[in-house]
Amino acid sequence: SQTIHQWPATLVQPVGSPLSLECTVEGTSNPNLYWYRQAAGRGLQLLFYSVGIGQISSEVPQNLSASRPQDRQFILSSKKLLLSDSGFYLCAWSDRATEAFFGQGTRLTVV
């Protein structure tokens, strides 16, 4: 069966520090991969999606970037965090967008 792992679960980082959140999927190949950010009252904001290795599409220009170095690995990064980057980050995978499978999320607090 397919599983998705996302870590860390919580993270407190100072302003200006770098960020790396990792997501890996098991049990499937060539999945569509997604990074979402969830802020209070704003629902799920799609940040990045990827349909294959090295293929990244950005939905919202911002201080973050994403990479897909392997088929089932998706990384969210920042060189310098801002206070506004605080939020709950969710990784998800999908097979042809008939449904999505989500990781447990990372609560990022930038201080």
Place this chain on the structure above:
Amino acid sequence: AQSVTQLDSQVPVFEEAPVELRCNYSSSVSVYLFWYVQYPNQGLQLLLKYLSGSTLVKGINGFEAEFNKSQTSFHLRKPSVHISDTAEYFCGSGAGSYQLTFGKGTKLSVIP
């Protein structure tokens, strides 16, 4: 382009009462529709999904939803809610490629 609108941001309901969470979608192509539930500080869990066939879809935890093409709606219902149903619910749609679109969520609060 797809869009999903959840008409209520918060819904309070008494325990054992029925509940309906409303969702409308817009799309120029055939869509897949789904509902997810999110408990605090957790990821989203699929409640149910509509791909094709019967317009009444039954999901986990006693929830069901009805696909109404003429009204472009996919409302979620439960005949009798429990305290444990307190959570945030997201309606979403997929277009069979990579596009996944979600509404802004509805917070269901079950009052004892």
